[in-house]
Amino acid sequence: MAIGWRIRWDPIRCGAHGYCAEILPERITLDDWGFPIISSEPIGSDLEDHARRAVDQCPLLALKLERPSERH
């Protein structure tokens, strides 16, 4: 049974392009310098496609979609 996804952000890779916040404003906002602030709220099936697109569109591959259990 699906328990939702979370987005993991790699701040070292991130270059503040900001596409992710355009694609998934429901979970991602930008800080004053343009870097994503990712909500801790899990991503349900309604947002899963958008989340996947946000992750795929990152030019620096700084985002990853993972199950909460994969987080350490």
Add this chain to the structure above:
Amino acid sequence: MLAIRPDTACWRLLSGPAGPGAETLPQHVARLGGRPTGGTWLIDLLEASNLRGRGGAAFPTGRKWRSVAAGATGDRVVVVNLAEGEPASFKDRTLGALRPHLILDGAALAVESIAASRAIVYVGRAHTPAREALRFAAKERRRLDTDECRFDIVDAPDRYVAGETSALVNRLNGGPAKPTMTPPRPHEVGVLGAPTLIQNAETMAHVALIARYGADWFRQVGTPESPGTALVTVLGAVIRPGVIEVDRGATVGAVIEAAGGLARAPQAVLLGGYFGTWVPAVEAWNLRLDDKELAHHGTSLGCGVVMVLPAASCGVAETARILRYLAGESAGQCGPCVFGLDWIASAMERAARGRADASERDRLVRWAAQVAHRGACHHPDGAIRLLESALQVFERDLTLHLAKQACPVAQLASSILPSAPGGTQWQ
């Protein structure tokens, strides 16, 4: 550089010859006897002793050793962390310069206890007396030709974050001493991919004594939560700044008295160094150096810094100086740390100079929330902890500054902060 002044009343890590030089191997063995051989018995003993790491995070040492020993099999590495990048802390480099064999005893015991193959001592490049003492001590031990492990002494760049554990691993693997994304953590995948136990130098020295005298002996001083002694660096407005060894049950006031007492009327105490917290002097005075008691008051001993800010100094200006330093010590990798710490330091500088208005405080609060917990390492978190304590403790001063009242102190008083090494290398 601070005077090295081992306290004669304290008896554990800094007992032995009183001179400024390193204790030699024959002196060390004559005084303490040979060390036992490490093994799982020592891990049990460390757990019973409740020794916690003295690098700042206070993680239980026994539990750390057990998790590495129980982890992936194959090659394992032990690293002694003596990259004391914190400008206000001198305790590890002092210990390294005076008692190198205690540190190497601890490292060898760790190698034997977790079945590692080698020990690396990672020493700040600027810590010359400590590095030379450890190099010589390693040579003395090799000459004895026992089957003890070898010790490689490796230079750490003079940067604040070079001692952060993932930065340390990065450097020992041939990269820059900059943090990397975790997980995997060093105890899972560390030096050359091997599970790596990284332990602060002072912690290793305590291990050397616990292995000889036992857990009950260790707990005879200190508190149940924070047993044993600790090396602390006392500086600022005290008569005799320096490194002293104190009972963990001692109060901050007693520590200041042990450093000769107050040199000037105090305002606040910085506990735990640049990643630490400001505490009003009156409140700090009766606090014991007990982890639980300090945590209850929103502070911690961190890396053992007790810095007294005199009443005649400006807390806003001193905090601005520390934040500017920390901003400059960002590894330059994570956006919120690179931009946020710089903006925050600039805002505090504007406030200190009376060139800001009340909206500056709102920006500081906003940026603090946007920077904390958003780096690959805890560098930004430490800076924000300091900022938040300053916003509380110096609230009145900040309000006056933001009302553009002249603050002669901020302009004129010289800083109590020690000068920081200006390292630019990451290798």
